Amino acid sequence: MGEINKNQDATSRRNFLKTTAIAASAFMIVPRHVLGGPGFLAPSDRLIVAGIGAGGKGFSDIKAFADSGKADIGFLCDVHDSRAANSVKAYPKAKYYRDYREMFDKEAKNFDAVSISTPDHSHAIQAIAAMQLGKHVYVQKPLTHDIYEARALTAAAEKYKVVTQMGNQGASxxxxxLMREWYDAGLIGDVHTVYAWTDRPVWPQGIPWSANKAAVPSDLDWDLWLGTAPYKEYVDKLVPFNWRGWWDYGTGALGDMGCHLLEAPFSVLDLKYATEVQASVGSVYVDEFKRGYFPDSCPPSSHVTLKFPKTKKTKGDIVVHWMDGGIQPERPEELAANESFGDGGNGTLFIGTKGKMMANTYGSNPRLLPLSRNENIKVKQKFERVAGGEKGHYAQWVEACIAGHGKKEVSSPFSIAGPLTESLLMANLAIRGTDIQGPKNDKGKFTYPGRNIKLLWDNANMRITNFDDVNQFVKREYRKGWTLGV
Known part of the structure; x- marks a missing residue:
């Protein structure tokens, strides 16, 4: 079903390696130190990866694994053939499928690990299925679409003893x-407030669902693309990118950039689960006098405030502000008028009792404020660096998979990525709650986003205790025929 390489046999892992490493096959019986020194890898030291989502970000992920020098791309899967074309061309020996379930059924014994780079609403069901087969998994950010799914993946990673990594490469x-070392050395005192901001969305949000139906492209399996989401007729320009702005499939600006911008606060301050959240969102005007209400679409901008309980790294509660859609916090007084705040459109700011520090997207380019403080910093290195940084995020996972569960550290295992993702999705509960609370018109329908209330979170039971209407978004109902299987 959906195979591009129709004449390619379903080879065993041994035969696959033989065909992909034909130039080296004559030397396999020679000891590695004789052949290629420390860098030579025997066939048993290579990771066979199956990629689900082979276009766009999926293509760059797959390439990064291959570029590690220790992984072979054995299988490709995508519901949209033209999007996968670059990967199919780049890895002609990789067998191609449209349905990941068919690939798992037929090829499970022939690969070791799975890379998942699909829309948010498909992450959990694909990752769980892979882990249940004992496969290591790399899942693009955000880890999941729903809080329940994130908790399930965190538990499954431990249950099945597989190596996991989320695709927030800034974690490496x-x-x-460096910021952890500065903070642990007391350079900014005790942090009590964090701001993170982004210029996303760069896709449409706060709009009505298109009424203009379009023909499904002949090379796209629309039903498989929808997967767990409710059935809707195909509309133009949703695929391959603009799905991010729709709650059925994406998680908005928070899902796209939150795991990048809030990873540093989580690691520096040892944050885990938030206890409360509140949000305000931007309105959309449909004409000169009327504000629109489009609950299927994420808002054009938002400001969310999350509270985290004190950790071993702080003396009290920590308040984290998230801002998107171009909203930014007030510039620190220590920052000169023409000095860049974050990287301009995105950034993270830590406010401590003795000073401040900030960073760009992915936690890069950290600096103390005022910038003159960075000239003579003398802090001992405590934490081992990841070779290659962001690019090394991929090789780190490959090497950990080859070593086996628990043998090598990864930067964003599900034990860390799960709680981080949950906090972002909890922020989205508050954003969606503003829709539910909006004022109604004379026909009983909401007209625009409503008031900002504080939502209180019961972490053990995964529910908001003071506003039950938003709990429907903690665990969404899958379309008939789809189940998470846990």
Whole structure:
């Protein structure tokens, strides 16, 4: 079904390696130190990766694994053939499928690990299925679409003893490690407030669902693309990118950039689960006098405030502000008028009792404020750096998979990525709650986003205790025929 390489046999892992390493096959019986020195890898030391989502970000992920020098791309899967074309061309020996379930059924014994780079609403069901087969998994950010799914993946990673990594590559940057060293050395005192901001969305949000139906492209399996989401007729320009702005498939600006910008606060301050959240969102005007209400679409901008309980790294509660859609916090007084705030459109700011520090996207380019403080910093390195930084995020996972569960550290295992993702999705509960509370018109329908209330979170039971209407978004109902299987 959906195979591009129709004449390619379903080879065993041994035969696959033989065909992909034909130039080296004559030397396999020679000891590695004789052949290629420390860098030579025997066939048993290579990771066979199956990629689900082979276009766009999926293509760059797959390439990064291959570029590690220790992984072979054995299988490709995508519901949209033209999007996968570059990967199919780049890895002609990789067998191609449209349905990941068919690939798992037929080829499970022939690969070791799975890379998942699909829309948010498909992450959990694909990752769980892979882990249940004992496969290591790399999942693009955000880890999941729903809080329940994130908790399930965190538990499954431990249950099945597989190596996991979320695709927030900034977690492997030097920046977050350097900021941890600065913070642990007391350079900014005790942090009590963090701001993170982004210029996303750069796709449409706060709009009505298109009424203009379009023909499904002949090379796209629309039903498989929808997967767990409710069935809707195909509309133009949703695929391959603009799905991010729709709640059925994406998680908005928070899902796209939150795991990048908030990873550093989580690692520096040892944050885990938030206890409360509140949000305000930007309105959309449909004409000169009327504000629109489009609950299927994420808002054009938002400001969310999350509270985290004190950790071993702080003396009290920590308040984290998230801002998107171009909203930014007030510039620190220590920052000169023409000095860049973050990287301009994105950034993270830590406010402590003795000073401040900030960073760009991915936690890169960290600096103390005022910038003159960075001239003579003398802090001992405590944390080992990841070779290659952001690019090394991929090789780190490959090497950990080859070593086996628990043998090598990864930067964003699900034990860390799960709680981080949950906090972002909890922020989205508050954003969606503003829709539910909006004022109604004379026909009983909401007209625009409503008031900002504080939502209180019961972490053990995964529910908001003071506003039950938003709990429907903690665990969404899958379309008939789809189940998470846990």
């Amino acid at each position: 940057n030097d920046g977050p490690r």
